[in-house]
Amino acid sequence: MSEELKRITAEFQGTAGGVTDGEADRVFQYCLRKMEVCGIENREEYLPLLFRDEVKNFIVRRGINAITALRRMGVAVSV
DSSP states (O other), rough: OHHHHHHHHHHHHTTSSSSOHHHHHHHHHHHHHHHHHOSSOOOOHHHHHHHHHHHHHHHHHHHHHHHHHHTTTTTTOOO
């Protein structure tokens, strides 16, 4: 992972949603695959933009999954 992606990861580690190094690595692998499938040629330029968005998506998805799990258990959750 490049220094720029590590910096982006560090920015998100300081937020309430947070992201671990392992989670960031999984998002990075997902981004590489997504660019491969889509045929993105200028990967060096596009990767930081995609990575930032996909980390945000990961954090939001994890939050939604947690809320859904709590509601299934009968816990009252307010958003």
